[in-house]
Amino acid sequence: MFKNPWKKCGIGLVGIFLVAIFAGCTNSESGQTDEHSENSASSEALLEQPWEKTEAAAENSQVNLYMWGGDEGVNRYIDNWVAPRLKENYDITLKRYPMDITEVLQKLQTEKRANKETGVMDIIWINGENFKNAKENGLLWNSFSDKLPNFKKFIGQDRADLQTDFGTPVEGMEAPWGKVQYVFFYDAAHIKKPPQNFIELAQWVKENPGKFTYPEVQDFTGSGFMKHLLYDKMGRDVLENELYREELTNEHGDAVWQYLNDIQPYLWKNGENYPASLTELDRLYSQGEVWMTMGYNEARAERLIEDGTFPETTKSFIMEPGSIGNYHFLSIPFNSPNKAGAMVAINELLSPEAQLEKMQPSVWGENTPLSLEKLSEADQEKFKNIERGDSVLPSEQLEAAYLNEMDPAYTEWLKENWMSEVVQTTH
Amino acid sequence: MKLFKQRIKPYLLLLPSVTAAIVFVGWGTAAALLESLQDWETGEWTVVYYHELFTNPVFWDSLFLSFSTALLSTAVSVVLGLVVTRYLYHYFRKNRWKLLVWLPMLVPHLVAAYLVLLFFSDSGLLSSLLYRFGWIQEMSEYPFSVQNRQGTGIILTYIWKEVPFVILMLLPVYYQLNSNYEAVIRTLGGGSWEVFKTAEFPALAPVLTETGIILFSFTIAAFEVPYILGVTYPKMLPLLSYQWYFENDWSSRPAAMAVMMVTTFLTLLLAFLAFGLSQRRRNQMSRGK
Amino acid sequence: MKSFIRRTMKITVLTLIVVGLLAPFLILGMSSFAHEWRWPQLLPASFSLRAWTVVFQDSQLWEALFVTAVIGMLVIVLNFLLGLPAGRALAYEEFKGKSLIETLLLLPILVPSLAIGMGLLFTAIRLGMADHWIGVVLIHLVPTLPYTIRILRAGYENIGWKYEEAARNLGASPFTVFKTVTFPLLFPSIRAVAALSFVISISQYVLTALIGGGQVITLAMIYYPYVSGADRPVTAAFSLLFIVLTIALLLMFESLFLRSRKKV
Numbered sequence: 018m019f020k021n022p023w024k025k026c027g028i029g030l031v032g033i034f035l036v037a038i039f040a041g042c043t044n045s046e047s048g049q050t051d052e053h054s055e056n057s058a059s060s061e062a063l064l065e066q067p068w069e070k071t072e073a074a075a076e077n078s079q080v081n082l083y084m085w086g087g088d089e090g091v092n093r094y095i096d097n098w099v100a101p102r103l104k105e106n107y108d109i110t111l112k113r114y115p116m117d118i119t120e121v122l123q124k125l126q127t128e129k130r131a132n133k134e135t136g137v138m139d140i141i142w143i144n145g146e147n148f149k150n151a152k153e154n155g156l157l158w159n160s161f162s163d164k165l166p167n168f169k170k171f172i173g174q175d176r177a178d179l180q181t182d183f184g185t186p187v188e189g190m191e192a193p194w195g196k197v198q199y200v201f202f203y204d205a206a207h208i209k210k211p212p213q214n215f216i217e218l219a220q221w222v223k224e225n226p227g228k229f230t231y232p233e234v235q236d237f238t239g240s241g242f243m244k245h246l247l248y249d250k251m252g253r254d255v256l257e258n259e260l261y262r263e264e265l266t267n268e269h270g271d272a273v274w275q276y277l278n279d280i281q282p283y284l285w286k287n288g289e290n291y292p293a294s295l296t297e298l299d300r301l302y303s304q305g306e307v308w309m310t311m312g313y314n315e316a317r318a319e320r321l322i323e324d325g326t327f328p329e330t331t332k333s334f335i336m337e338p339g340s341i342g343n344y345h346f347l348s349i350p351f352n353s354p355n356k357a358g359a360m361v362a363i364n365e366l367l368s369p370e371a372q373l374e375k376m377q378p379s380v381w382g383e384n385t386p387l388s389l390e391k392l393s394e395a396d397q398e399k400f401k402n403i404e405r406g407d408s409v410l411p412s413e414q415l416e417a418a419y420l421n422e423m424d425p426a427y428t429e430w431l432k433e434n435w436m437s438e439v440v441q442t443t444h
Numbered sequence: 445m446k447l448f449k450q451r452i453k454p455y456l457l458l459l460p461s462v463t464a465a466i467v468f469v470g471w472g473t474a475a476a477l478l479e480s481l482q483d484w485e486t487g488e489w490t491v492v493y494y495h496e497l498f499t500n501p502v503f504w505d506s507l508f509l510s511f512s513t514a515l516l517s518t519a520v521s522v523v524l525g526l527v528v529t530r531y532l533y534h535y536f537r538k539n540r541w542k543l544l545v546w547l548p549m550l551v552p553h554l555v556a557a558y559l560v561l562l563f564f565s566d567s568g569l570l571s572s573l574l575y576r577f578g579w580i581q582e583m584s585e586y587p588f589s590v591q592n593r594q595g596t597g598i599i600l601t602y603i604w605k606e607v608p609f610v611i612l613m614l615l616p617v618y619y620q621l622n623s624n625y626e627a628v629i630r631t632l633g634g635g636s637w638e639v640f641k642t643a644e645f646p647a648l649a650p651v652l653t654e655t656g657i658i659l660f661s662f663t664i665a666a667f668e669v670p671y672i673l674g675v676t677y678p679k680m681l682p683l684l685s686y687q688w689y690f691e692n693d694w695s696s697r698p699a700a701m702a703v704m705m706v707t708t709f710l711t712l713l714l715a716f717l718a719f720g721l722s723q724r725r726r727n728q729m730s731r732g733k
Numbered sequence: 734m735k736s737f738i739r740r741t742m743k744i745t746v747l748t749l750i751v752v753g754l755l756a757p758f759l760i761l762g763m764s765s766f767a768h769e770w771r772w773p774q775l776l777p778a779s780f781s782l783r784a785w786t787v788v789f790q791d792s793q794l795w796e797a798l799f800v801t802a803v804i805g806m807l808v809i810v811l812n813f814l815l816g817l818p819a820g821r822a823l824a825y826e827e828f829k830g831k832s833l834i835e836t837l838l839l840l841p842i843l844v845p846s847l848a849i850g851m852g853l854l855f856t857a858i859r860l861g862m863a864d865h866w867i868g869v870v871l872i873h874l875v876p877t878l879p880y881t882i883r884i885l886r887a888g889y890e891n892i893g894w895k896y897e898e899a900a901r902n903l904g905a906s907p908f909t910v911f912k913t914v915t916f917p918l919l920f921p922s923i924r925a926v927a928a929l930s931f932v933i934s935i936s937q938y939v940l941t942a943l944i945g946g947g948q949v950i951t952l953a954m955i956y957y958p959y960v961s962g963a964d965r966p967v968t969a970a971f972s973l974l975f976i977v978l979t980i981a982l983l984l985m986f987e988s989l990f991l992r993s994r995k996k997v
Contacts (some may be wrong), residue, residue, distance in 0.1 A: 083947060087958030089787050089967060096792040114791070115958055116947040119690045124946055126694060131858040137948050150693065226586040233676045235687070290591055290675040299963035304567035305772050306583060324783065325769040326963050436502070440677045454831075457822035461815040461882060462837055468875050469840045472849030475856060528750075532745070545855030547754045550928065552936030552978045554953065555972040558960055559757045562764065565995075567772040569760065575773035583772055604753075612925070616887055658842055658879075667939045672960060682847050686939070689851060704848035710842050719836070 060356050064159060068166055071109060074357035079110040082362070084142040086115020087296055090320050094380050099371060107361055114138075118147050125156040125350055136352035142194070144345040145237075146425035149185040151348070160189030160347040161360060167367040168192055171387040179344065179386070183422040184260065191346035192363050193386035195375065197314040198342040198415050199241050199335075202408070204205075206330040207308045214337035215249045215276065222280045228308045230285035230292060230301070234435040238295040238312045240428050242342060243435070246273055247427060248338050248420060261426030270430075274438040281439065291440070303327055313343065315415055316382030321405040323379060331408050339418040344386055368397045369371040378406045471536045473708065480701035484694050493698040494706075503703065505678035510707070513595040513680065514663040517602035521657050524603065525610025526648070530640070533618045536611070545608045553605060557672040560601045564590040590673065597673035598680070606659050617647055653722040661711040665704075681707050739825055746931070758976070764969035784966030788974065793950055801935050801951040802978065804866060808873045808934040809927050812881040815874075816926065820885030825894050838882055841875045850943045857944055864946040872944045873937060877930040884929070888922025912993075920990055929984050930981055 080103075086092060091252050092113065092117060100111040116124075121141050143151060151157050162168050172179065172193065179193055180186065202310055203211050207228075212218040222229045232239030248256055250272045251265055281288035285307050292298040295312050303309035303326045321327040347366065348358045365371060372385040384407065389397055483490050497503050535541045548556070563569050571586040580586055590597030625643035634642070670680035679687070681703055688700035764770065765784050767777030788794060822828075823835065841849070850872060854863065862868035896918065900910045916923070938953045947954070956971045 079918075081948075085958065087962055089959075089964060092791065097790070100792070114947045114950065115692075115954055116942070118944065119956075120947070123690050127854060128858060131855055133858055137864050137946060154693070172989075286589065286591075289593060293671075293674075293676070294961055296958075296962035300961065301567075303771075303963040303965075304565075306565075306567045321963065324964070325779075325781070326965075328771075364862065414646060441501075451828070454822040454826035454828045456827075457818035458834055459836075461819040461878060462834060464815055464874060464878065465837050465840055468849060468853070468872075469844050471856065472852035472875075473844055474852070476848045476852030479852070528746075532747070535747070544751065544754050546928070547758075550976055550983075551757075552932060552953070552975050554936055554938065554956065554960060555975055558968060558972060559761070562760060562965075563757075569775070571774040572775055576775060616891060654883075658839075661843045661845075665847060667847060668936070669789055682845065685847060685851075700852060704845055704851065708844050708848055711845070715811070715839075715843050 018126060027181060060158070063356055063360065064161065068164070071164075071357045071441055072361055075355070075361040076108045078355050078358040079112060080136055080139045080358040080362045081112050081114060082140045082142075083114045083116050083121050083138045085117055086113075090379075091381055094126075094375060098374055098380075099366065102371070103362055103365055106365070109358055109362060111362055118143055122147060122151055122156060125151070125352070126154060128352060129154070129156065134352055135354050136350060137354065138350050139353045139355045140347050140362060141190060141350060142345065143348050144343060145183040146421065146428055148182050148187075148191060148346065149425050152190055153183060156189045156351055158351050158353060158356060159260045161349060161356075162187075162189040162192040165192060165360060165364040165367065167364050171367065171369065171391050172389070173388065176388065178421075182344065182346065183428075184424040187346075191348035192367065193344045194347045194363075194366060195381075196342065196344050196384040196386045198384075198419065199245065199311065199313050199338045200333045200340055200410065200415075201309055201311045201335065202302070202318050202327070202331055202333050203309045204302075204305075204328050204329060204330050205332045211332075211334040213345070218336065219276070219280050222283045225308065226283040227285055227306075228285075229280075229283075230288075230298065230307055231311065232295055232298050233291040233293060233440075234432050236292075236294045238298070239291070240431055241313060242311060242339055243273070243431050244423060244427065245336070245338075246276060247423065247431075248341070250276070253338060253420065256423045256427070257421045259424070261424040261430075266427070266430050270434070274434070277435075277439045278442060299326070314383045315340075316378055316384075316405050316409045318408040319378035320380075321384050322406075322408060333408050333410055335410065335414070335418050339420040340415065341420045342415075343421060343422045369393075369400075373399055373403075376400070376403055376405075378404070378409075382406070382409075447686060455533060473705075474475070476701045477705055480698050482698065484698050493702045497677050497699060497702050497706070502678070503684070506681050506684045506703075507706070509593070509595060509678045510664050510681040511710075513598055513661050517606070517663055518656055518659040519636040520599070521603050521606040521659055522652060525607045525614060525655075526652070528607065529611050529614040529618060530644070533615060536615055537619075545611055548605050548608045549612075551605070552668075553601070553666065554668045554672070556605050557597075557601045557669045560590060560597050560604070564588060564597065564600065568679050589689055591675060593675055595670075595674070595680070598669050600657055600665055601669050601673060602659075609659070610655055614648065618644075649725065650722055653718050657715045657718055660714065664711060665707055758973075761969045761973050761976075765966050765973060767966055767969075770965065776990050781966075784964075784970040785923045787967050788970045791955065793955060797950050797955055798974070798978065800949060801953075803981070804870055804873065804949075804951065805911060805934045805982065807870045808877060809930050811870065811874055812877055813923075813929045814887050814928060815878060816877065816881035819882045821883070821889050823886045824889030839879050842879045842908070847939055850940045854943055857978050863944055864948040866945070866949050868944045869941055869949045869951075872940050873934045875940070876937070877933050879935070880929050881926045884922050884925050885919070888919050891922075892918040916993075922991075928979065928983055931982055935975065935978065 022146075063074075082095065084091075084095075092115075095111070095113045100113075103109040103111045118141070121138065125136070125138070164173050174189075175335065182191065200209070208221075212221050218229075219418075231242040233241065234240050250269045255262065255265060284291075285301065292301060295310075298307070298310050299321070301307045303321070305328075315333065318327055318331050318333060322329055322331055347363045349356055349363075353359055365385070372387055375381045375395070376383065376385055385400065389400055392400070480493055481489060481491065483492075516571060529536075532541075536545065551559070561568065565571070566583050566586050566589060570588065571580070571583060574586065575583075590600060617632045626639050629639050629643055665682055667682040667686060672685050674680055674683055685700045685703040685707075688696040688703070763777060766780045766782070768779040768781040768783070770777040776896070784890075819838065821832070853872065857863040857868050862871065892915070896914050897910050900914045901907075905913070935951065936953055937951075938957050941949060941951050941953060942957075945951070945954075950977060956968075956975070959968050959971060962968065
C-alpha cells in the first residue's frame, strides 16, 4: 500500500500531530481536574490549619517564582542562596522564571478569562499600581501574610507604614519583601556639587546639555522621577496621605509639563528619545553618555561599581522636597498550583537571615521591611553593622527625607498625558 | 486508477503543510480579528476600536515610521544584495566566501541589534574611533546617531541581516543564467546595462519580488529589533501593539489587536499588488514572444 | 588600466565585506572579557572572566541551552516533515490551484506572527498547549515553514527529477533513492533549512514568551532582559552563546552528513 515514501511521511506526520495535540490536551486536562479538586479543597484550609501542617504539605514540592530577570545580582541571590536553603530546610524546589510583572498580570488575566483554575505561578513580585490592578481584578489568592510566622514575629499587622501599598489597602494579600528609597546617582568626576532641588537641576541640565535624561513614563523609574516633580509642584500635604484629586492635576499640571518641556531640549539626544527603561539609562550612565542616573534602592550602585559597570566615582544624592520610598511585596496568584509551598517560601524570604544576606551591598543592597526592634539583639547588631558602602547616603539623611508614595491615580495621570504633553510636542 | 493517483498525489504531498498554514494563520488571525471587533467588557460587536485607532495621531505616526522603515530597509537590502551578487557571484562558488556571507544569518536579530548599538551608539566604537582621529572632541559631537526618529539603527540592523539573505536567494538564479545570452547581447554591441536589462532582469524579477515581500512583511511586523533600537515616540507598530496588549487592564487589548490587523491588511494588500504586477509582466512578456 | 581599477575596486569591496562580517564577532568576544571599557577607549582597560562566570553560574543556563536546542531541533524535524513533500510537489508537479496553494504557504510570513501569537494564545490555553514546549514548537513553525518550503522547492528544482528516475529505473526502492540520490544532492538546501529554522526558532522572544508563558525558558528568555541593560560583558557573553549554539548544531549536521556518505 505504501509504495511512495512521501505518502508514508505525510500520514505519519498527521499521526504525530494528532498524537501530540491529543497528548497535550489530555495531559493538561487530567492534571487540571485532579489538582483542581484538591486545590480548592485545601486552599481554604491552608489559612486555618497550624503552620506545621502547611510546612508538611509543602514538603517535596516545587514553587515557581515569577520575577523580572534583568539584574544578575538579584538572580544570583535567588538561585544560589535562597533556593539551596529552601531545598535543605523544607525540601522545596524553588524555580525562578524571568518575566516582567506586566506580562505576568496579563497572563493571569488571560488565564482567568479562560477559566484556567490551575495555573503555573506560585509567587509573584509586585507592588504599587500593579498590586492595585491585580487586587481589583481578582488575580490574587487571599489574605495570607498574617499566617506567616516570620511576618507575625518580625513585622506584625499593625505597622502603620505597611497598611497600604501606594494607597491601596494591603489587607494581607501580599507580604513585604524589601524597602527602598528613590535616589539619584552622579559621577563625581564630572560633577562637583550635585543639585539640591529641581530649580538647580534645571540649571545644571542647561549648563551641561545632553548629560541628563530620565526614563519614559511607562517605566517605574521614569514615573518615579516625575512623581518627585509632582511633590515639588503640588506640595507634600495634599499628596502624601490623600486620595487623587482632579482639581490638583488641573491646577498644577501645567507647571509640571512646563518644567519637563523647559529642560527637554537640553536632555540626552535633545529630548527626542528617552530611555525605555532604567537598565537603558544605566547603560548610558555606565558609558558616560549621561552623568546622572537614578532609581529606587538607595544602595544599588555598590555592586555595579564593583563589577566595573558604573564608574568608581559614582555617588548618590537626593533633592528637595525629599525622596520617595516604598515597599515591594510578594504575593500568591489566584490559580497557584502550590499555595502551601508559596507560603513556606515567602516565610523563609522574610527570615532575618535571608533579609540580612539580601542587604549585603555585593548581593542586592536594599533595605529590610523587618522591624529591627523586634529582632534578637544579635541580629539587630548584624543589621546595624552592615557596611552599605560609600555610594549610599547616611540612613539619618534618608529617613529625614522619606516621602510616602502617592495615590496610583497620579501615575495613571502621568502616563496618560506625558506622551502628548512632553514628547509629541518636539515635532 | 493510476491516473487518479497521479492527479491526487501533489495534493496529498501538500496537505500537511497547507493544513498547518491554514490552521495557524487562519485561526490566529480570525481570533485576533474577533477580539478587535468586540467590546472588551460586554463582548458586543463594535468598530469603535478601529475608529479610535484611525483618529489617533499616535497610530498614524507609528504607521508612517513602520512603513518607511520597512520600505527603506527592504529596498536597500535588495539593491545591495543584487549588486553584490551580480559582481561577485563567481567568488561565491567557493565555499569559504559562501560561509562568510552566511555568518550574519547565524546571528539572531536581537544580537544583531545589540551589535549595532555597540558600534554606532554615541558611546560606541565608531564614536571612540572618531575621537582618536581627532574628528570629534566630545561624545555629543558624534554625527552618526542611529537611535533616532527616522529608525536609522533599525534599518542598519536589517540591512546587515538581510543582504546575505538576498544574496542567497539570488545566487541560484545567477548560476542558472545562460551565459550565451550575454555573449549575444555583447556581440550586438550592448553594454553591461543592456545585458542586465534584457538577459538578467527578467529571470531575476520574480525572485526579487518574492524576496522583497518577505523582507518587507518581516520588517514591518518584527518586535525584537525596534525594542532595542527604537525611540520613545513614535514607536514601530509591533511595539505599540505590544505595549497596549500588556497595559494594566484589558481595555486596550482590542486596540492592540486592531493595530496588528491593520498591519496584516497592509502587508497582504502590498503582497497581492506586487505578485499581481509581476505576474502580469510575465504574461505580457510571454505573449510578446 | 581599467581592469586594474576594477580589480582594486573588487578587492576593496571584498575586504569591506570581510571586515563587516567578521569584526562584530571579534568585538563581542573582546567585550565579553572586558572589565571596564568606556568611551573613548578603543580597547578595554582591563580584562576579567566575570561575565563568563556569571553566565555559566546562572542556574538556568544549562537547562535553557538544552530546552533551546531541543525545541530548535524539533522545529527542524517538523519543518522537514512538512517541507520536503511540499517542496517536492511544488517543484515537480503541475496541478490545478498551484498558485493559490503557493500563496497560502507564504501566508505565515505575510501575516505578522505577533498577531497570530496573540490570537492563538487563548485557544492554546484552552487546549493545554500554552505553558508547554509542544505549543512553543508548534508556534515556531509559523515563522519558519515558508522559508523551508521555499528553499527545498528551489533545491528540488535545481537537481531535477532525472537522477531519481534513473535510480528508480535501475530498480532501487523509493527509500534507497531518497537516501542515496536525493538526499546527497539536496544536502545544501537541507543544511540551509536546518540553519535557518534553527536560528529563527532560537531567536524568538515574543512568541515564546506568549505561548510558553514563561514556563518554557529558552536562551532568548534569559537574554532579553539583559540586552538593553548596562552590563555589557554579560550581554556580549550571552550573544556569543547564541551564535556558538547555532554553529555547534551546523557542525553536528555536517558530520552526520559526512558519516552517512561514508556508509554509502
